[in-house]
Amino acid sequence: MSEPPSQPESGRRVQAVQISCDILEALRENDGAGVSELAAQLDRSKATIHSHLATLTDNEYVVKHGDTYEISLRFVDIGEYAKNQIDIYEVAKEEVDRLAAETGEVAQFMVEEHGRGVYLHKARGENAIQTASYTGNRKDLHCTALGKAILSQLSTERIDEIIQRHGLPQRTEKTVTSREELFEVLERIREEGVAFDDEEILKGLRCIAAPIEHPTGAIYGAISISGPTSRFKGDRFHEELPEIVQGAANVIEVNATQV
Numbered sequence: 001m002s003e004p005p006s007q008p009e010s011g012r013r014v015q016a017v018q019i020s021c022d023i024l025e026a027l028r029e030n031d032g033a034g035v036s037e038l039a040a041q042l043d044r045s046k047a048t049i050h051s052h053l054a055t056l057t058d059n060e061y062v063v064k065h066g067d068t069y070e071i072s073l074r075f076v077d078i079g080e081y082a083k084n085q086i087d088i089y090e091v092a093k094e095e096v097d098r099l100a101a102e103t104g105e106v107a108q109f110m111v112e113e114h115g116r117g118v119y120l121h122k123a124r125g126e127n128a129i130q131t132a133s134y135t136g137n138r139k140d141l142h143c144t145a146l147g148k149a150i151l152s153q154l155s156t157e158r159i160d161e162i163i164q165r166h167g168l169p170q171r172t173e174k175t176v177t178s179r180e181e182l183f184e185v186l187e188r189i190r191e192e193g194v195a196f197d198d199e200e201i202l203k204g205l206r207c208i209a210a211p212i213e214h215p216t217g218a219i220y221g222a223i224s225i226s227g228p229t230s231r232f233k234g235d236r237f238h239e240e241l242p243e244i245v246q247g248a249a250n251v252i253e254v255n256a257t258q259v
Helices: 015-030 035-042 046-058 074-083 089-103 145-151 156-166 179-192 234-256
Strands: 062-065 068-071 106-113 116-124 138-140 195-198 205-213 219-228
Touching (some): 116 145, 145 179, 145 219, 205 234, 219 234
Antiparallel strands (some): 062 068, 106 116, 106 219, 116 138, 205 219
């Protein structure tokens, strides 16, 4: 369940830990790298990079193939553990799978962490198109239907914190990039109970999402259906699929009370 706020903690930072984090991020972005490449990218000495890589390798967070270092599979274990700490994960997963099978499209479940949306489960129906999202993928909240569904249930103060931290970067010509317009969109979502992404993150892709609310008024996350504009149009886009998504969110909410 989303709990405010998740701003950066105040207090002293440990530089060595930051360097290791930077190395791991660089290895992920580059699909692996050598000492020299990392030293140049991170503006650190080769000796410093090598020391950190050796420690990460000893602790099995990094593996070495020849002269190239890569992220290890230990993160799969950590990721699965983190995912299963979400109270309603199994309940949401079952409903996402059912939604994908019923509609034939892509169905997804997202939660918010550190002001970004994290995809926790994705299922593909028989007619589903390929999308770039994947389990663990993090996205800005303002440019996805899932993210806007989550934002609609947060306080004004929390939304402003997220905007201040991450901004409202433009992904396509249809992306909402102003605070005023975003708050207008969020008000409509609260009134209608459903959020839309009309090619706001990727041209040719539309998405419909509904928030999954906790009985206390907090927000668990959101569930969605995505598909091409050629199929997501007219009554199907504006009426039929929104009703199906809202129904799925309601099922999760009801079943979550039993978890």
